[in-house]
Amino acid sequence: RTRYIQTELGFHERLFVAVLTSKATLNTLAVAVNKTVAHHFPRLLYFTGLRSAKVPHGMVVVAHGDERPIWLMYETVHYIHQHFGSDYDWFYIMQDDTYTQAEQVKALVTHLSINQDVYLGRAEEFIGGDEQARYCHGGFGYLLSRSLLLKLHQHLDSCRNEILSVRPDEWLGRCIIDFLGITCISQLQGQHYHTYELAQNAKLEKEDEEEFQVALAVHPVSDVTLMYRLHKHFSRIQLDRAYQEIQELQMQIRNLTSLTPAGEAGLTWPVGINAPFLPKSRFEVISWDYFTEQHLFSCPDGSPKCELSGASKADVSDIIESALEQLNSRYQPLLRFSKRQLLNGYRRFDPTRGMEYTLDLLLEAATQKGHTHVLVKRVSLVRPLSKVEIIPMPYVTEATRVQLVLPLTMQDLDFVANFLDMFAMNTLDTHDNALLTLLFIYHPYDAQRVSQVDVFAGVKAMVGELEKRYAEVKIPWISVKTEVPSQVKLMDIVSKKHPVDTLFFLASVWTEINMEFLNRCRMNTISNWQVFFPVHFQEFNPALVYHGEQAASSSTDFLRDGHFDRHSFAEACFYNSDYMTARTKLAADILDQDEVLESMEVFDVFLHYSGLHLFRAVEPGLVQKYALRSCNPRLSEELYHRCMLSNLEGLASRSHLAMALFEQEQANST
Numbered sequence: 046r047t048r049y050i051q052t053e054l055g056f057h058e059r060l061f062v063a064v065l066t067s068k069a070t071l072n073t074l075a076v077a078v079n080k081t082v083a084h085h086f087p088r089l090l091y092f093t094g095l096r097s098a099k100v101p102h103g104m105v106v107v108a109h110g111d112e113r114p115i116w117l118m119y120e121t122v123h124y125i126h127q128h129f130g131s132d133y134d135w136f137y138i139m140q141d142d143t144y145t146q147a148e149q150v151k152a153l154v155t156h157l158s159i160n161q162d163v164y165l166g167r168a169e170e171f172i173g174g175d176e177q178a179r180y181c182h183g184g185f186g187y188l189l190s191r192s193l194l195l196k197l198h199q200h201l202d203s204c205r206n207e208i209l210s211v212r213p214d215e216w217l218g219r220c221i222i223d224f225l226g227i228t229c230i231s232q233l234q235g236q237h238y239h240t241y242e243l244a245q246n247a248k249l250e251k252e253d254e255e256e257f258q259v260a261l262a263v264h265p266v267s268d269v270t271l272m273y274r275l276h277k278h279f280s281r282i283q284l285d286r287a288y289q290e291i292q293e294l295q296m297q298i299r300n301l302t303s304l305t306p307a308g309e310a311g312l313t314w315p316v317g318i319n320a321p322f323l324p325k326s327r328f329e330v331i332s333w334d335y336f337t338e339q340h341l342f343s344c345p346d347g348s349p350k351c352e353l354s355g356a357s358k359a360d361v362s363d364i365i366e367s368a369l370e371q372l373n374s375r376y377q378p379l380l381r382f383s384k385r386q387l388l389n390g391y392r393r394f395d396p397t398r399g400m401e402y403t404l405d406l407l408l409e410a411a412t413q414k415g416h417t418h419v420l421v422k423r424v425s426l427v428r429p430l431s432k433v434e435i436i437p438m439p440y441v442t443e444a445t446r447v448q449l450v451l452p453l454t455m456q457d458l459d460f461v462a463n464f465l466d467m468f469a470m471n472t473l474d475t476h477d478n479a480l481l482t483l484l485f486i487y488h489p490y491d492a493q494r495v496s497q498v499d500v501f502a503g504v505k506a507m508v509g510e511l512e513k514r515y516a517e518v519k520i521p522w523i524s525v526k527t528e529v530p531s532q533v534k535l536m537d538i539v540s541k542k543h544p545v546d547t548l549f550f551l552a553s554v555w556t557e558i559n560m561e562f563l564n565r566c567r568m569n570t571i572s573n574w575q576v577f578f579p580v581h582f583q584e585f586n587p588a589l590v591y592h593g594e595q596a597a598s599s600s601t602d603f604l605r606d607g608h609f610d611r612h613s614f615a616e617a618c619f620y621n622s623d624y625m626t627a628r629t630k631l632a633a634d635i636l637d638q639d640e641v642l643e644s645m646e647v648f649d650v651f652l653h654y655s656g657l658h659l660f661r662a663v664e665p666g667l668v669q670k671y672a673l674r675s676c677n678p679r680l681s682e683e684l685y686h687r688c689m690l691s692n693l694e695g696l697a698s699r700s701h702l703a704m705a706l707f708e709q710e711q712a713n714s715t
Contacts, residue, residue: 057191060154062089063125065213067112067184068096068142069633074141076101077272079671085147088133092121116214119205126198134159136194139186144220144263144275148283153261154188163190164221167262168229169242181217181229185240193227200224240264249278254703258282261427291317318429319398328699333391333403333670334362361390364402368424372408381411388421399429437573443476445567449550449558450539454530455491455500456675457554463670465507467557473515477560478549483508483522484535490525529679531643532615533631533650536624545622546572549602551647552613555669556581562666566618569660576651577618579664583610584671589697589705607671608698609663612691614648616667627655644681671695 061448064688066075075091079101079274085090090105094112109120125136135154138147142520166187168179176709181187189197197220221227231238241260243252247266256519257263266272295316302312304472313320334343336353344351365387372382390406404424411417414696449468453461472479499505503643525538536551543549550566552558562579569577584607591606624647635641651659676688 046143053209058087058132059123059133060087060151061129062086062137062139063121064089064091064139064141065117065121066091066093071096071106073103073269074251074272077269078141078143081272081276082145082147086152088129091141092117092124092160105284114213115205115210115216119201119263122194122197122217123201126194129193130191130198134191136189136191137186138183138189139262139459140264142264142266143184143186144266144272144279145186146261146279146283149261150186150188151262152366153236153238157190157234160192161190161233162225162227163188163233164193164227165233165238165485166229166230166231168231171219177228178218178222179229180215180222182240182264183212183214183217185262187229188238193221193225194525196225197221224643226419238262249274253465296707306485314405314425315427315429318427321401322395322397330668331393331395333393336390336392338387338390362398364392364426364428365404365406368404368406368426372422372424375694378413382394382408383411385409386463388404395688396631399427402426402428408538438481439571440693442566442573443564443567443644445478445548447563447566448543449479449481449552450484451481451552451554452486452530452532452535453501453504453554454675457489458503458707459503460554462507462673463468464552464554464556464558465511467498467559469511469515471557471559472563473511473518475518475560477563479558479563481520482539483520484539485524486530486535487524487526489526489528498522511658529643530677531680533628533642536647539630540624540628541622543621545620545625547621549615549617549619549621549624551615551619553669555672556616557668557670559666562664565664570618572620572622573657573660575660576620576623576655578614578648578659578661579616579618579667580609580611580662581613581664581669583607583613583669583691583695585695585697585701586671589701601644606698607668608689610669610695612687612694614646616664617647619651623655623657624650627651627657630654644684 064075064078071091071093079089090107092107092109094109096106096108100106107121107124109362110116111117111120121138121500131138135157137145137150138155138292143289143392163464164181164187166181167185168436169182171180172177172568204216204224207218208219208223210219212218218229221229238261239256240262241254241257241264243260243263243265244427261277266275267578283442299312302309303313322331332343334341336342337354337356341351341353341357343351348443365384367382369382373380373577376382384406386407388407391403392400394400402425404426406422407419408422409417409419451464469479471477483504485504487495491498505522508522511520512518522543524540525535527534532551536549539549542598548561548567548570566577569575597704634654648659651657674688674692676685676692678685680688697705
């Protein structure tokens, strides 16, 4: 796993950033630093002597208990070495009255070798000191390599006792020079540390010097407003630079296209973006969703028309605004376009490139002389997939015990034997850390006759045989009497009989348990963070697919004659503590209305009453043989409809169904 690989190979994170602040500026300048550059750095901490009782939200603050500048610098360097010295290659120390171009600093460290002792920043002369020695000015930030920090740490106490200085940056510079013989430098390996000293009452609009435009750090920043203005200014510079690089790359692609085998016909639009997905059959065609400015005609709940709201409304507004902006940038100053109405809108998600849009816009075009004309123009836009972002997740292992819960009704009796055989072979024989609890759901009529005729007697006998074969295994069962086997009500009973830290796997009788899936259940379920609802693979009806012939057993047929059943939410992995928390919120909302519980599944409980991530993904490790499910009409209309859809779509593929109809018509005609 990544964490172990990184440790064993000795990999380190690239950059750690420390911001020196104070009690007086923690809630002003330090907050401005956090809002402008903190999200660009992988790890950033704020160091202060004293702090107020309330720490600004989203900031990690370390208080040393003393506001003396030299003491603050000493404690900060000591803290960085003790807690992060073995985890990072570079350490960047800055003040809260410094504006730093975060992306430029990150780019700088990627071009420097980590095998040198580096003390890099704005080199300044000591007052009355050695002409050759230089220290790095703290106001403009400075960079320390990991090797230098490791060597420096053993001399920090001597520096604190022997070196007298008023300025903390001078003290640190003198410490590095006296004990390590390394002076501050402003360039290394062809990389320059550009800085700019901002004059008092400076106007950024008039700061057009090259030195200012390329600066990695600007100092001094006297107030919060100036910090934000600097961030806006440099963000605009970076954005313009990025657009210029894109245009240059697109021009190079156009020039090289003629030399490729496909020639200019192989040039895709937009230039530099992946070509659209090409379907191999009509079943792979990606459909377009139609929309207007008020309504969407492809709704998540399956209804033909719904109101455009939320993120979809913001997306449509943004794409129309972008279309007008692009039209005006292309035709100005000759024409100026303004929108009257969106006539038609189409969008689709192409997994190879991003979201595609086609808009029919009713526009009013105005000339320089003031003449206006109404016209309809069709525009196409693409919102490409952006840079992949790695989301940090809590660490989990495969050692967690899984508690399987299997609800059984009288209609499931024919499939129990196969389930228990697979459970024994894949978990008990392999000594997997998994337990099983059976939930017998009796109809009220069967419950009254249980002393004479127990419908689950055969299952209980099979469980007894398993317990004899595996002496250390106990398979408990719970009996429930109900006409409507609500998944939530059943889970309430099971939840109360297990510890809060239990990892449940809610299974169905058609599930074939295997170690591969159980491990994914453990890895994808994170307490107080994420629940896992796998989409099982449902095999088609062999009578329709194979026409009574023996199915091919080659490995190439794995996951071929079937489909992933997206209508089923029967399988789920979650922790008991998370279920109990969400169930408590549900109880407060519905006030124990049983009819509401009958219309819900465990998935709905987590979706509406927990703040957890719901991980819903196809699971090739869960393969179910074809079986016609029994759909209980006493459940809610939505659950019954979903069950019927699952049965119908699980019959066979369209091609198999078409062939069956064709053969039936031919038989009838003869």
